[in-house]
Amino acid sequence: MELQTLQYQLSNEPSNYDTHVQYIKVLRKMGEIEKLRQAREAMNEIFPLTPAMWREWARDETSISTGPEALLGVEKIYERGVSDYLSVPLWCDYLKFVQEYDPSIREFLPDGISKARNLFERAVTAAGLHVSEGSKIWELYREFELDIFCRIDETNLKEKEKQVQRIRSIFHRQLSVPLANSSATLLAYKSWEVEQGAVLDVESSNLDGISSNVALAYQKALEMCNARAHLEEQISRQDLSDSEKFQQYMIYLKYEQSSGDPGRVQLLYERAITDFPVSSDLWLDYTQYLDKTLKVGNVVRDVYSRATKNCPWVGELWVRSLLSLERSRASEEEISTVFEKSLLCAFSTFEEYLDLFLTRIDGLRRRILFSGEVEGVLDYSLIRETFQRASDYLSEQMKNTDGLLRLYAYWAHLEQSMGKDMVSARGVWERLLKISGAMLEAWQSYISMEIELDHINEARSIYKRCYSKRFTGTGSEDICHAWLRFEREYGTLEDFDHSVQKVTPRLEELRLFRSQQESKSLPESADQKEHSVKKTGREKRKSDSNISYEQSPAKRQKHAPQKPKKVHDKEKRQVQNLAEENEGRETKQTVEEQPKKQPIKDAVPGRTKGFTDECTAFLSNINLKATYEDLRRFFSDVGGVSSIRILHDKFTGKSRVSFFL
Structure with a gap:
């Protein structure tokens, strides 16, 4: 039941890491060998x-495998395992396996000895500098060579001496490396030298009797080991969280980088990667270091291959990988394969896909133009095809962006410079304008290309197409002024006059449009400013006061209606309709129907009065000298005036020429 559930989950979600792990565990318990192999391969x-997991896989295959072919398959498993991550235990298992199961090595045949020595040297190179565990590989190496020494015939003194020197060399190399338990290695070396006839104190760790070169190398290695002891302790602690342990690795890496030994730095990066395999920051840091120090070589390519496999969602790693392949002069087939793999990944932004396409195009351009040995499959058509794929993939998602403009500008440039096809170059720009025609920069870049190529008439025709378009911000004005400058610098007087004739009304139209937009936004901004004024202790506004504005009579025009700059919200609710002008008194009367018993604010702050009538007149533009009696006499022929309230300035006491009747 559990197996069926896991199979169903994997069929729906094949990239679920934990499900793969559980599926392999269940198959292993059930003994489903063939399905187990397939499951491991699929993962x-x-x-x-x-x-x-590699150690477990190799051991399982070893336990059920018989015959040379089966054992060769186990070796391949070990090879794949040691290439994924740095692991001293995995290397040790591999070395022990070949010594036990490879007949040529087990029987110490010349080919077998050569094969074993090559494998030991690879192991020493990969993990021999591992401070805490590297001595295990050195010990296995010495033991193998000691076994060879014991098998050499006693009468073959020359071969015996040669083997002694080989063993001594391994001891010296190990003693010069800062490793844990180096004192035990020193004692083992002294004991061995005593067996060879030297006179040494095998009970103490002093260096008496040891050659000065070996003693100095050992002393230096011991000092280096002591200097790293605290750092090793920190990254080995079991009570640290992952973030704390990661930080300790970063501290250790900075220390190793300051020491200037690339081999030690690389090994420590490998140790950190083993503990944090999906840390994109760590892989980026690691690959950047290798690019800076090694630059080219199979080592860098291998690291990039593993980086993109562990963190396939990081576009920058794929970009760097392509550049690394180009530096190492990889074949077009290999570069193309990596590029196609990268496009299948899910990146977080479309800019990452754009960078990949541009990196691929950059590489093709360089290889076609500057490489002396270019495969026959490389020609400009491949660049054009890559540009087209990028356009099909990104145009919709990156519409009106600088990134898409950069892609098309590059494309048009290469069509003109490498493809020698001006028609195609213009076709690229026209295609972009259909996608991002509202983007001013697209038109400007198109024009710039034509001007650089001294195609003045073509540039002028583009200006004629776009000067009347609407662009964001001041783009519409900018393109008009750009056309005028263009005609001043390149055109005839007739061309300049024509551009002025076209541009002037367009600029006036834009100016009027801007003015209208500003006038629409002005009242709103003025209200916002009014409401944003802070209240002071001495001039705090009453919430029920009416707002009106005084205007000098000299500024008024006779017979012209005057609109107050602002009207209080409560007055707006009371005043809905404006009455006709009163010519003799410069009076404008507004009548508003009030709901019955609708309370309004009195002219005296803080006093509210209810009115039972249904008609209240709001009067404005009254002479500043008008009094209550003047107004009552003026309206005496109408009758029904029950109350007059004149608004007065709070500080001067003068009439504010707006009041209720």
């Missing part, structure tokens, strides 16, 4: 396996 196609 490894998507994810690197951990060292523990």
Whole structure:
């Protein structure tokens, strides 16, 4: 039941890491050998396996395999495992396996000895500098060579001496490396030298009797080991969280980088990667260091391959990988394969896909133009095809962006410079204008290309097409002024006059449009400013006061209606309709129907009065000298005036020429 559930989950979500792990565990318990192999292969196609998983896989195959072909398959498993992550235990298992199961090595045949020595040297190179565990590989190496020494015939003194020197060399190399338990290695070396006839104190760790070169190298290695002891302790602590342990690795890496030994720095990066395989920051840091120090070589290519496999969602790693392949002069087939793999990944932004396409195009351009040995499959058509793929993939998602403009500008440039096809170059720009025609920069770049190529008439025709378009911000004005400058610098007087004739009304139209927009936004901004004024202790506004504005009579025009700059919200609710002008008194009367018993504010702050009538007149533009009696006499022929309230300035006491009747 559990197996069926896991199979169903994997069929729906094949990239679920934990489900793969559980599926392999269940198959292993059930003894489904063939399905187990398939499950492990399927997982490894998507994810690197951990060292523990590789060790388990190799041991399982060893227990059921017989015959040379089966054992060769186990070796391949070990090879794949040691290439994924650095693991001293995995290397040790591999070395022990070949010594036990490879007949040529087990029987110490010349080919077998050569094969074993090559493998030991690879192991020493990969993990021999591992401070805490590297001595295990050195010990296995010495033991293998000691076994060879014991098998050499006693009468073959020359071969015996040669083997002694080989063993001594391994001891010296190990003693010069800062490793844990180096004192035990020193004692083992002294004991061995005593067996060879030297006179040494094998009970103490002093260096008496040891050659000065070896003693100095050992002393230096011991000092280096002591200097790193605290750092090793920190990254080995079990009570640290992942973030704390990661930080300790970063501290250790900075220390190693300051020491200037690339081999030690690289090994420590490998140790950190083993513990944090999906840390994109760590892989980026690691690959950047290798690019800076090694620059080219299979080592860098291998690291990039593993980086993109562990963190396939990081576009920058794929970009760097392509550049690394180009530096190492990889074949077009290999570069193309990596590029196609990168496009299948899910990146967080479309800019990452754009960078990949541009990197691929950059590489093709360089290889076609500057490489002396270019494969026959490389020609400009491949660049054009890549540009077209990028356009099909990104145009919709990156519409009106600088990134898409950069892609098309590059494309048009290469069509003109490499493809020698001006028609195609213009076609690229026209295609972009259909996608991002509202983007001013697209038109400007198109024009710039034509001007650079001294195609003045073509540039002028583009100006004629776009000067009347609407662009964001001041773009519409900018393109008009750009056309005028263009005609001043390149055109005839007739061309300049024509541009002025076209541009002037367009600029006036834009100016009027801007003015209208500003006038619409002015009242709103003025209200916002009014409401944003802070209240002071001495001039705090009453919430029920009416707002009106005084205007000098000299500024008024006779017979012209005057609108107050602002009207209080409560007055707006009371005043809905304006009455006709009163010519003799420069009076404008507004009548508003009030709901019955609708309370309004009195002219005296803080006093509210209810009115039972249904008609209240709001009067404005009254002479500043008008009094209550003047107004009552003026309206005496109408009758029904029950109350007059004149608004007065709070500080001067003068009439504010707006009041209620």
